[in-house]
Amino acid sequence: MTTDERRKAIIKILKDQEEPITGTALAKEFKVSRQVIVQDIAVMRAQGENILATSNGYMMIKFDGKNKNIKTIICRHKGYAHMEEELKIMVDMGAKVLDVIVEHPIYGEIRSSLMITSRMDIEEFMEKVKENDAAPLASLTGGDHVHTVEVPNNRAYEKMIKALKEKGYLVKGE
Numbered sequence: 521m522t523t524d525e526r527r528k529a530i531i532k533i534l535k536d537q538e539e540p541i542t543g544t545a546l547a548k549e550f551k552v553s554r555q556v557i558v559q560d561i562a563v564m565r566a567q568g569e570n571i572l573a574t575s576n577g578y579m580m581i582k583f584d585g586k587n588k589n590i591k592t593i594i595c596r597h598k599g600y601a602h603m604e605e606e607l608k609i610m611v612d613m614g615a616k617v618l619d620v621i622v623e624h625p626i627y628g629e630i631r632s633s634l635m636i637t638s639r640m641d642i643e644e645f646m647e648k649v650k651e652n653d654a655a656p657l658a659s660l661t662g663g664d665h666v667h668t669v670e671v672p673n674n675r676a677y678e679k680m681i682k683a684l685k686e687k688g689y690l691v692k693g694e
Contacts, residue, residue: 526550527560531569531580540577540635574635575648589671590618594691595684596663600649603656606689607642613680614672621666622657632657634667664691 521529530546543561547554561578565571570581597603610617617636624630636642649656658665671677684690 521550523560526552527564530557530560531564534571534578534580537579540574540579542577545577572633572635574633575645576635576641579635589673589677591669591671591677593667593669593681593684595658595665595667595689596691597656597658597665597689598663600646600656602689603649603658604642604646605687606684607636607645608639609683609687609689610667610669610680611636611638611642613683614676615680616670618668618670620657621668622661622664623666624660630657630660 529550533541533546533549543554543557546557550557561571561573572579572581595606597606607617617634619631619633621629621631634645636645648654656665669680671680681690
């Protein structure tokens with residue numbers, strides 16, 4: 521299989537998958553190293569493919585033509601327990617947590633894709649954070665951070681905002 525054939529096959533797999541797929545799994549599929557897959561992904565992204573790297577692997581950003589209800593919210597939390605509770609509030613209201621963004625005083629905007637849609641996703645995310653003793657991005661900004669979320673409708677969004685305010689996670693002005 522040529523490099524171009526492999527890259528086309530990777531795109532097909534990513535388009536067909538609903539869940540992220542790891543670089544290791546792709547490497548096994550094509551009998552190449554994980555580093556080859558990382559390079560393939562980088563080249564394909566540079567060529568304009570909408571490939572997203574998440575903590576659970578790679579996935580294609582799918583545009584289905586439907587109007588998406590995308591919102592940005594500014595939050596603040598301290599520690600793992602609050603981070604987990606904040607995420608649970610969002611997914612319990614039907615939100616898909618697309619990313620987390622912090623504004624670092626030196627490096628500027630730092631954004632990380634999350635793609636969290638369920639409590640199971642939160643559980644897996646929190647396990648990875650704790651296993652790797654990783655500090656949340658919000659720790660760089662005293663707990664302040666921004667989430668981009670996709671919500672099913674404005675009613676769900678308003679309920680989510682109310683719940684986040686009640687718990688003290690929403691930054692004033694929201």
